[in-house]
Amino acid sequence: MLIRVTGKPARPVHVIHRRGDAVADVVWHHVIRLEPGAELTLLETGATGARSNAVIEADVATGARLHHIAAKRAGDQRVGISHIFARVAEESQFKSFTLSVNGTLMRHEAVIDIQGDDAVAHIAAAVLGDGDTGDFHHDDTVFITHDAEGCESRQVFKKVLKNGARGVFQGKILVRPGAQKTDGYQISQALLLDEDSQFLAKPELEIYADDVKCSHGSTTGALDEDAMFYLRSRGVPRERAIVFLVLSFLADALNEIEDDHLRGQISDRLEAWLTRHAARR
Numbered sequence: 001m002l003i004r005v006t007g008k009p010a011r012p013v014h015v016i017h018r019r020g021d022a023v024a025d026v027v028w029h030h031v032i033r034l035e036p037g038a039e040l041t042l043l044e045t046g047a048t049g050a051r052s053n054a055v056i057e058a059d060v061a062t063g064a065r066l067h068h069i070a071a072k073r074a075g076d077q078r079v080g081i082s083h084i085f086a087r088v089a090e091e092s093q094f095k096s097f098t099l100s101v102n103g104t105l106m107r108h109e110a111v112i113d114i115q116g117d118d119a120v121a122h123i124a125a126a127v128l129g130d131g132d133t134g135d136f137h138h139d140d141t142v143f144i145t146h147d148a149e150g151c152e153s154r155q156v157f158k159k160v161l162k163n164g165a166r167g168v169f170q171g172k173i174l175v176r177p178g179a180q181k182t183d184g185y186q187i188s189q190a191l192l193l194d195e196d197s198q199f200l201a202k203p204e205l206e207i208y209a210d211d212v213k214c215s216h217g218s219t220t221g222a223l224d225e226d227a228m229f230y231l232r233s234r235g236v237p238r239e240r241a242i243v244f245l246v247l248s249f250l251a252d253a254l255n256e257i258e259d260d261h262l263r264g265q266i267s268d269r270l271e272a273w274l275t276r277h278a279a280r281r
Helices: 225-233 238-254 260-276
Strands: 002-005 013-017 025-034 039-047 051-060 065-073 079-088 093-101 105-114 120-130 137-146 152-162 166-175 182-192 198-207 212-221
Touching (some): 002 039, 025 039, 051 093, 065 260, 079 093, 093 260, 105 120, 120 238, 152 198, 166 182, 166 212, 182 198, 182 238, 198 212, 225 238, 238 260
Parallel strands (some): 002 025, 013 039, 025 051, 051 079, 065 093, 093 120, 137 166, 166 198, 182 212
């Protein structure tokens, strides 16, 4: 599917994925081209197949803004691979947020080239994995290249894992010679709700310019027992306390969604999943 944007649509373009068979294989490729000064919010929802291979290729021209939000449902046994390739021109902005729940083997790759001065590229994700429904493994791999001056990039990835689920994050910021005044930030964090789950992280910085501000960090931990005690001591049931703490943990990733209404909808979906899964013993 080709989406070409020349202006500023009043509402998001909503792509709804439907399937006629729960065990279907799905392959699709979206090409999105924003002309200079254009703006688009692209929302993806719906059900995907048992095995899927998805590609988004985005060209964001000078002064354009693309905001991509994906919140697709997946069956417990789903195997999925998704890719985002983005080229970001001068004074333009590219932002992408993905919500991933359920599934068995999932890999999400993003390759973003910042090619024009004063451009912005943000990519974020919230991942919820419960190994009780299968051998859950989720891999995020991100490569952002700065090839212009005065640009900003953000990578914000949060994973909540339970019942032996495994999460992986591989993220890299490459600053090429001449890409001065680069501001690059990367954070990957996991919240493990039991001792059987696992998170593996490989953050990288490769810098060939001398006037930059770049940082990365990665943490793995359990629920804060002091915060849990505080909530329980004020009459909050254990199950609701877990939901509150997990939502607080995911807040930084959710804040990458600019639209308040869409952010609220995604938050409601997260809370519903957490109520069903995360709080179960």
